[in-house]
Amino acid sequence: MDNNDLGSDIDKVLVTEDQIKARLVELAEEIDKDYAGKDLLIVGVLKGAVMVMADLARALHSHVTMDWMAVSSYGSGTQSSGVVRILKDLDADLTGRHVLVVEDIIDSGLTLSWLVSNLGSRGPASVEICTMLRKPEAAKVSIDVKYVGFDVPNEFVIGYGLDYAEKYRNVPFVATLAEHVYK
Numbered sequence: 001m002d003n004n005d006l007g008s009d010i011d012k013v014l015v016t017e018d019q020i021k022a023r024l025v026e027l028a029e030e031i032d033k034d035y036a037g038k039d040l041l042i043v044g045v046l047k048g049a050v051m052v053m054a055d056l057a058r059a060l061h062s063h064v065t066m067d068w069m070a071v072s073s074y075g076s077g078t079q080s081s082g083v084v085r086i087l088k089d090l091d092a093d094l095t096g097r098h099v100l101v102v103e104d105i106i107d108s109g110l111t112l113s114w115l116v117s118n119l120g121s122r123g124p125a126s127v128e129i130c131t132m133l134r135k136p137e138a139a140k141v142s143i144d145v146k147y148v149g150f151d152v153p154n155e156f157v158i159g160y161g162l163d164y165a166e167k168y169r170n171v172p173f174v175a176t177l178a179e180h181v182y183k
């Protein structure tokens with residue numbers, strides 16, 4: 001078998017490429033409506049949010065500006081500790097701005113919970129969240145999320161920006177991985 005073939009690494013497809021495209025159109029319509037007449041800054045959280053930022057931005061019909069942040073969660077174990085370090089900060093000044101943070105996934109919620117409070121302290125007019133995926137059963141903190149693509153079960157997922165050991169981000173759908181990948 002081709003060692004570089006992605007297909008054999010996939011177990012279950014949870015969200016198809018068509019479902020993602022259709023949902024993005026719906027979310028973009030809501031965002032266009034909710035921010036009509038307002039100046040919107042969308043903030044992508046690197047690296048996972050690259051796909052959803054690029055596709056959401058193109059589905060919007062309003063002017064937006066785009067900025068990026070890179071953060072790193074770290075702690076003693078493999079799980080996010082909720083302690084977050086900024087690796088790359090925004091270029092934009094948030095004073096008086098309407099900010100929409102765009103993420104690939106909310107898992108424990110710890111990353112976004114920290115991020116929203118950090119961005120909230122910079123004097124924005126508003127801070128809201130748009131995430132393509134959310135794992136309701138994994139939530140360790142509750143956060144108000146205005147726009148959600150899909151709720152997924154509490155399993156490790158890859159694709160559409162989400163990685164396992166930095167691979168699979170380019171898979172155009174969301175899936176679980178076959179067991180042999182982890183061995």
Ligand SMILES: O=P(O)(O)OC[C@H]1O[C@H](OP(=O)(O)OP(=O)(O)O)[C@H](O)[C@@H]1O
Pocket residue numbers: 045046047048049071072073080103104105106107108109110111112162163
């Ligand atoms: O809700 P949480 O449990 O905090 O997890 C969600 C965060 O974890 C992932 O990013 P990661 O830190 O793996 O970096 P990446 O985006 O570069 O893959 C994902 O993109 C979210 O930012």
Ligand code: HPA
Pocket residue numbers: 105107155156157158162163164
């Ligand atoms: O399920 C996941 N997959 C990949 N990266 C992640 N970061 C948080 N949850 C996940």
Ligand SMILES: [Mg+2]
Pocket residue numbers: 045046047048049
């Ligand atoms: Mg991320």
